Structures are given as C-alpha cells and as structure tokens.
Amino acid sequence: MSTTADERAGRRHRVVVFVRDGLLPIEFGIVHRLFGEARSRDGEPLYEVLTCALAPGPVRTDTDVTLSVEHGPALLGTADTVVVPASDQDYDPPADGGLPRHLADAFAHIRPGTRVASICTGSFVLAAAGLLENRRATTHWKSADAFRRLYPDVHLDPGVLYTHDGPVLTAAGVASGIDLCLYMIRVDHGASVANEVARGTVVPPHRSGGQAQFVTTPVPEADGASTSGARARALARLDQPLSLRELAAGESMSVRTFTRRFRAETGMSPTQWILEQRIIRARELLENTDLPVDDVAGAAGFGTATSLRQHLARTVGVSPSAYRATFR
Incomplete structure (x- = not known):
C-alpha cells in the first residue's frame, strides 16, 4: 500500500502511529488528540491520524486495556509523519542494539524523506534502525546510560525535552510527547494553530527548559520562595528592558539566589x-497581525528589526517577512 506525491497532495498530512505490544496508552492518545485537534482558520482538520501495528488485530498495552488495530505495517508507506511511541519491550533491547527482523521489515515500508518521531524509549527503535546515526537525539533520562552503551554514534542529549535533527525527532518521556x-504542529502550521x-487540551503551548529539571525535584528553600511571580511580570513587560537585578529584587532575592532558583524551576x-518568550511573542504577532516588522520587534522586546531578524534566523531559520508569508 503506497501513495504517489500527487495522491498525497490531494489529502491531509497523514500521521501514522506505529504501536507495539507493551504500548503505553497515554503516548498513543497524545498523538491522536493533539494532531487530531489541529484545525485551519476555516475549521478544517489539518491532519489525518491513523494507527498501525506489526499485524492487524489486538495489541497489548502495559495496562489491562488491549487495542484493536485495523492496519498492518504497509500503512507506514503512506505516512507523511511516522510516530513511534514507547513499549515495555524497550526496557530489554537486544544486547547488540540491532533491529529485530520483524521491525526491520515494518520500517522498510517507510518512504525516504518521511518525518519520523519517537516518544520516550521509542528512540531505541529509531536508533536500532539507523535513523539516529550521527544525529542529535534524546530519550528518557533513566534509559540514557543504556542508550549510550548501545548506540555510541548517536549524539544523545538527555537534558532536553525533545530534539529535531533533519527528518528525525525524539521526545524524552511521556509528557514530552506533548x-x-x-x-x-508549530513547525507545520505556525504558533497560532x-x-x-494547546488551549483546547489545557496544556502549555511551550514548556521552558529541559528534562534535567525533572530528574531530581529541587528541595524547596525554607522560605518557600519561587520565581513564578518574576516570570509573570516579565511576560507582561516583554516589550520593556528586563534586568536580572530588577527581577531578583522583585522576589526579594539576591541575583545569585534568583538565578539558581530560576534554573532549578x-x-x-x-x-x-x-529570549525564548520574546521569540514566541514575535512569532504570534507575525502570524496574527499586520504590524510592520519594526513594530513587532518593539512589541516583543527586541528593540530593532535587525535584532529580531538575527534572533529569528538563528532559532527558526527564516526572516520575519518569510515567516509571516508562510504562517500569516
């Protein structure tokens, strides 16, 4: 079962979720829920989300629920994006790190250039398939040491929530699949979509920081102080200069204590x-307003259009005008 480029052009972007025995149901649900909720300005669905397995039929999960999957691995040949959630099988990967024959046969259906993503330890499968060789990737922090031993040619970064290197993406753990x-979705259709x-799913549209903040829970200081108030004030004043000293003083902390607490949180x-929040603000303004680039730069706190162009090019890879032309 395969499709030509012309046939694919006549339908929505197809996301195929490849599930295996021992599936974590939440990871399966994440993909269907989020891509399934994406809509155009006219309210039309932007994605078609389908599921396949090694063979049609029941797929065991790590709970008392069993999935009934209609499609076999040939469906992978029709995908624009393939997502591989974790499985309890990943906790005991082959000693040589190789891809089992049944998985190799399934992955052979994936067309060259297809976007492939993993959630949590699904990255072990992508690495075994050779898709992560010499690429940046992540996996759950508890599995990082085992991953490094098996796949030394992968540039593993266990401190981030997700990675994007070429056509391959990886997420660190269950919630980072969100x-x-x-x-x-943001890459495909812009920040507004x-x-x-995110609003419909009641989750943050973007979580700051990386996986490292969840490895060990910071012990609360005796005064129970937090930097959340400073972050809220900063968001309300992104268009103004924000000094570290002023933000720390607002929380009655020294700059050193504030910086340490901020990083921990x-x-x-x-x-x-x-800087990350200003980039997000600029992208939203480029998508949803007709403000000149100079005004967008000022409203997002970059000061000048030149500064905005430099930061947007470094983080997104395009100029403000090109970004607006794509996502406005």
Missing part, C-alpha cells in the same frame, strides 16, 4: 528564558 507533537491545540537561565 511538547514534541505541539512543536511539529499550535497554541489553539525552568531548566534554563533567566536570560535564555526571556
């Missing part, structure tokens, strides 16, 4: 976080 799906999906420095 981050990854929203990211792919992704934000609307978000996984990044205050400066990195503010």
Whole structure:
C-alpha cells in the first residue's frame, strides 16, 4: 500500500502511529488528540491520524486495556509523519542494539524523506534502525546510560525535552510527547494553530527548559520562595528592558539566589528564558497581525528589526517577512 506525491497532495498530512505490544496508552492518545485537534482558520482538520501495528488485530498495552488495530505495517508507506511511541519491550533491547527482523521489515515500508518521531524509549527503535546515526537525539533520562552503551554514534542529549535533527525527532518521556507533537504542529502550521491545540487540551503551548529539571525535584528553600511571580511580570513587560537585578529584587532575592532558583524551576537561565518568550511573542504577532516588522520587534522586546531578524534566523531559520508569508 503506497501513495504517489500527487495522491498525497490531494489529502491531509497523514500521521501514522506505529504501536507495539507493551504500548503505553497515554503516548498513543497524545498523538491522536493533539494532531487530531489541529484545525485551519476555516475549521478544517489539518491532519489525518491513523494507527498501525506489526499485524492487524489486538495489541497489548502495559495496562489491562488491549487495542484493536485495523492496519498492518504497509500503512507506514503512506505516512507523511511516522510516530513511534514507547513499549515495555524497550526496557530489554537486544544486547547488540540491532533491529529485530520483524521491525526491520515494518520500517522498510517507510518512504525516504518521511518525518519520523519517537516518544520516550521509542528512540531505541529509531536508533536500532539507523535513523539516529550521527544525529542529535534524546530519550528518557533513566534509559540514557543504556542508550549510550548501545548506540555510541548517536549524539544523545538527555537534558532536553525533545530534539529535531533533519527528518528525525525524539521526545524524552511521556509528557514530552506533548511538547514534541505541539512543536511539529508549530513547525507545520505556525504558533497560532499550535497554541489553539494547546488551549483546547489545557496544556502549555511551550514548556521552558529541559528534562534535567525533572530528574531530581529541587528541595524547596525554607522560605518557600519561587520565581513564578518574576516570570509573570516579565511576560507582561516583554516589550520593556528586563534586568536580572530588577527581577531578583522583585522576589526579594539576591541575583545569585534568583538565578539558581530560576534554573532549578525552568531548566534554563533567566536570560535564555526571556529570549525564548520574546521569540514566541514575535512569532504570534507575525502570524496574527499586520504590524510592520519594526513594530513587532518593539512589541516583543527586541528593540530593532535587525535584532529580531538575527534572533529569528538563528532559532527558526527564516526572516520575519518569510515567516509571516508562510504562517500569516
């Protein structure tokens, strides 16, 4: 079962979820829910989400629920995006790190150039298939050591929520599958569509920081202080200069304590976080308003159009005008 480019052009972007025995149902549900909620401005679905397995029929999950899957692996040959959720099988991968024959036969259906993504330890399957060789990837932090031993040619980064290297993406754990799906929707259709999906699902459209913030829960300080108030004030004043000293003083902390607490809570420095929020704000304004680029730069806190162009090119890879032309 395969489709030509002309046939694919006449339908919605097809996301195929490849499930295996031992599936975590939440990861399966994440993909269907988020991509299934993405709509155009006219309310039309932007994706078609289908599921396949090694063979049509029942697929065991790691709960008392069994899935009944209609499609076999040939469906992978029709996909524009393939998503591989985790399985309890990943906790005991082959000692040589190789791809079992039945999985190799299934992956052979995937067309060259297809976007392929994994959630949690689904990255073991992508690595075994050779899709991550010499690429940046992540996996759940508890499995990082085993992953490194099996796949030393993969540039593993266990400190991030997800990675994107060429046509291959990986998410660190269960909930970061949400981050990854929203990211792919954002790449495909812009921040406004992704934000609307996030609002409908009642999740943040973008989580700051990386996986490292969840490895060990920071021990609360005796005063129970947090930097959440500073973050809220910063978001309300992104168009204004934001000094680290001022933000720290607002929380009655020294700059050193504030920076340490901020990193523990978000996984990044205050400066990195503010820059990320300004990029998000600029993208939303480019998509949803007709403001000149100079005004977008000012409203997002970049000061000048030149500064906005530099930061947008570095993070998104395009100029403000090109981004607006694509997603407006």
